[in-house]
Amino acid sequence: MIVLLWIRFIVGIIMILCGLIIFAIELFGVFEFHYVLNRMHAAAMGDTLGIALSMTGLIVLCGLNFTSLKMLLVVIFLWFASPVASHMLARFEVVTNEELHRECDIKKLSK
Numbered sequence: 001m002i003v004l005l006w007i008r009f010i011v012g013i014i015m016i017l018c019g020l021i022i023f024a025i026e027l028f029g030v031f032e033f034h035y036v037l038n039r040m041h042a043a044a045m046g047d048t049l050g051i052a053l054s055m056t057g058l059i060v061l062c063g064l065n066f067t068s069l070k071m072l073l074v075v076i077f078l079w080f081a082s083p084v085a086s087h088m089l090a091r092f093e094v095v096t097n098e099e100l101h102r103e104c105d106i107k108k109l110s111k
Contacts, residue, residue, distance in 0.1 A: 011057075012061035014057070016057035016058065019055075023054075025046060027046075040089055041086070044085075047082050051075065052079065056075065
């Protein structure tokens with residue numbers, strides 16, 4: 001029985017650490033990229049995967065109870081909400097950025 005608790009503890013900690021590593025890579029991408037859409041892509045993908053790994057690690061550590069069900073619902077909500085929100089922000093950037101319109105017009109004229 002104690003061996004299963006240690007295995008659950010180690011798996012949970014590894015998942016949380018992997019989530020933190022994903023967050024660190026995301027943070028590097030957000031500050032390193034110069035174009036706004038690249039930054040948004042790094043942030044959205046990092047948030048989705050990092051939160052999923054971190055919360056899943058917490059679920060493993062917590063065990064099967066009502067709290068783990070709530071954390072699972074948060075993960076599911078974020079898996080649906082984060083890509084939709086980042087897509088909406090990207091569309092807003094494309095619509096309002098005049099430089100993107102000039103690049104698109106030049107590509108259309110060159111065909």
